[in-house]
Amino acid sequence: xxxxxxxxxxxxxxxxxxxxxxxxxxxxxxxxxxxxxxxxxxxxxxxxxxxxxxxxxxxxxxxxxxxxxxxxxxxxxxxxxxxxxxxxxxxxxxxxxxxxxxxxxxxxxxxxxxxxxxxxxxxxxxxxxxxxxxxxxxxxxxxxxxxxxxxxxxxxxxxxxxxxxxxxxxxxxxxxxxxxxxxxxxxxxxxxxxxxxxxxxxxxxxxxxxxxxxxxxxxxxxxxxxxxxxxxxxxxxxxxxxxxxxxxxxxxxxxxxxxxxxxxxxxxxxxxxxxxxxxxxxxxxxxxxxxxxxxxxxxxxxxxxxxxxxxxxxxxxxxxxxxxxxxxxxxxxxxxxxxxxxxxxxxxxxxxxxxxxxxxxxxxxxxxxxxxxxxxxxxxxxxxxxxxxxxxxxxxxxxxxxxxxxxxxxxxxxxxxxxx
Numbered sequence: 122x123x124x125x126x127x128x129x130x131x132x133x134x135x136x137x138x139x140x141x142x143x144x145x146x147x148x149x150x151x152x153x154x155x156x157x158x159x160x161x162x163x164x165x166x167x168x169x170x171x172x173x174x175x176x177x178x179x180x181x182x183x184x185x186x187x188x189x190x191x192x193x194x195x196x197x198x199x200x201x202x203x204x205x206x207x208x209x210x211x212x213x214x215x216x217x218x219x220x221x222x223x224x225x226x227x228x229x230x231x232x233x234x235x236x237x238x239x240x241x242x243x244x245x246x247x248x249x250x251x252x253x254x255x256x257x258x259x260x261x262x263x264x265x266x267x268x269x270x271x272x273x274x275x276x277x278x279x280x281x282x283x284x285x286x287x288x289x290x291x292x293x294x295x296x297x298x299x300x301x302x303x304x305x306x307x308x309x310x311x312x313x314x315x316x317x318x319x320x321x322x323x324x325x326x327x328x329x330x331x332x333x334x335x336x337x338x339x340x341x342x343x344x345x346x347x348x349x350x351x352x353x354x355x356x357x358x359x360x361x362x363x364x365x366x367x368x369x370x371x372x373x374x375x376x377x378x379x380x381x382x383x384x385x386x387x388x389x390x391x392x393x394x395x396x397x398x399x400x401x402x403x404x405x406x407x408x409x410x411x412x413x414x415x416x417x418x419x420x421x422x423x424x425x426x427x428x429x430x431x432x433x434x435x436x437x438x439x440x441x442x443x444x445x446x447x448x449x450x451x452x453x454x455x456x457x458x459x460x461x462x463x464x465x466x467x468x469x470x471x472x473x474x475x476x477x478x479x480x481x482x483x484x485x486x487x488x489x490x491x492x493x494x495x496x497x498x499x500x501x502x503x504x505x506x507x508x509x510x511x512x513x514x515x516x517x518x519x520x521x522x523x524x525x526x527x528x529x530x531x532x533x534x535x536x537x538x539x540x541x
Contacts, residue, residue: 248529250512253332253487255291256316262306262340269293269310269318281306283323283340297323297341305343311335312353315489317464322349325360326367331464332486333402354400356465359415361394368392371401371408373421373445387422388445397437398461404482408445409453411461412437419443421450463505469515470505477502477524481536488512495537500524 131144259267259277267277269287277285281304283297293310312318312330320328323341330336334353342365350370359367369390388408390399395415401408410419419435435443435450442456463470464483471480480502481492487508502525504518516527516534526537 248531250488250490250529250532252509252511253315253317253489255318257310257312257318257330259285259293260309260311262308270316280308280340282343285340292319292321294321295323295340306340307337308340309335309337313489314486322347322360324362324365324367327358329356329465331355332489351399351401353402354398354464356396356398356462357392358396359392359394363393366391366393369399371399371410372403373408388450389420389422391418391420392416398465400461402482402486405479406446409442409456409461410437410445411442411456411458412439413458413462414439419445419450421445464508467508468505469508471519472503472505475501477536480519481534484512484515484534489532491533493533493535495535498525498536498538 131147134144254270256270259269261267261278262280269291272287274287274289274291277287277293279285283295283306285308286294286296288294310318310320310330312332312334314333316332318330320330320336322328322338324347326347328336331354334351334355336349336351336355338349344365346366346368347362348368348370350372352372357367357369369392371388371390373387388401388410390397390410392415395417396413397415397417398411398413399409400411410417416439417437419437421433433450435452437443437452440456440458442453442461444451444453457470457472457474460470460472460475464487469483477498477500484490485492490512500522502519502522504522506514506518512534513529516525516529519525520527520539523539526540528535
């Protein structure tokens with residue numbers, strides 16, 4: 122048997138769908154010869170340890186691999202869907218067991234179907250759509266716009282008391298002097314569908330914008346507070362400054378249901394220094410503020426957003442999520458932090474509580490595609506994979522659950538019930 126790291130990498134590549142035919146053959150041949158349980162248990166343990174050490178190392182990729190393997194086995198073989206594997210250890214153990222149990226079948230079947238294969242790369246899906254990337258537009262105080270993804274590194278502009286710099290890694294940084302003048306100028310960074318971007322605000326706070334989002338902020342925080350406003354979704358790591366609270370203003374447009382005007386009263390998030398995520402897309406019926414570190418105070422600005430069971434002010438502790446709906450402001454029960462932060466960590470994670478339409482809205486924003494439904498879709502979809510794969514990989518994972526069928530027509534995805 123080759124070294125453990127070699128087979129860990131092979132399993133990773135197979136889970137990601139990037140393994141070559143030669144690598145898949147090597148993996149299946151080893152599995153078909155029999156698995157040394159002690160060796161494979163060490164491999165599983167190393168994968169588990171890596172997941173603990175690096176939260177971005179998302180375990181859900183293995184579920185996709187299992188599903189793809191299960192779809193290849195004989196019709197008579199029993200299929201146990203991945204969402205029944207509740208714990209991390211059983212998921213990994215199942216991955217190895219399933220791979221071993223049908224490895225011989227897959228290898229022999231592949232050999233019969235492709236006796237003289239010379240191709241080393243998978244055949245591309247027709248009309249496939251590439252994932253989004255770092256794309257954004259910066260609007261300066263005078264209305265002029267800078268397309269950030271095509272701008273060169275270095276100084277981009279000078280705004281009163283601040284120099285705007287694009288770093289070598291693409292991140293935008295403000296070098297501001299709060300003592301230079303009292304004039305307050307505002308900039309806006311906006312990402313399109315299929316875009317994301319990272320920004321360092323004048324006070325050193327870090328902001329990550331998801332697709333189809335924006336943030337408006339002063340070029341220097343010279344007043345008694347640090348106030349910004351956002352649309353869409355953003356993750357903040359706020360620089361600590363006890364004398365200047367950091368305030369995020371969120372529009373409540375769309376509260377009550379996709380496409381509804383909402384009250385427009387808004388929501389304010391006040392912090393001193395903390396890490397939190399805000400999901401405030403207008404097409405989403407619920408606005409979610411999830412705290413990872415520190416403490417924040419949420420305040421609704423419209424008295425119409427209230428019931429006897431809701432509150433106007435809510436203080437969050439780490440691991441908690443505040444939800445604003447047309448019924449008011451509430452504390453969510455048991456939010457899935459991995460699911461909330463998946464986008465920032467470069468992954469999709471679909472799971473409990475997510476509706477089909479919500480999942481496809483995420484896909485639509487990241488791949489800049491329109492979604493059309495043909496027929497009623499029922500059931501739920503679970504799974505996780507990288508956001509850096511083409512759209513066909515995501516749709517294949519969803520289709521493997523037996524919940525949908527799909528076809529890609531240029532920049533449109535047609536979703537229908539599963540084929541009988």
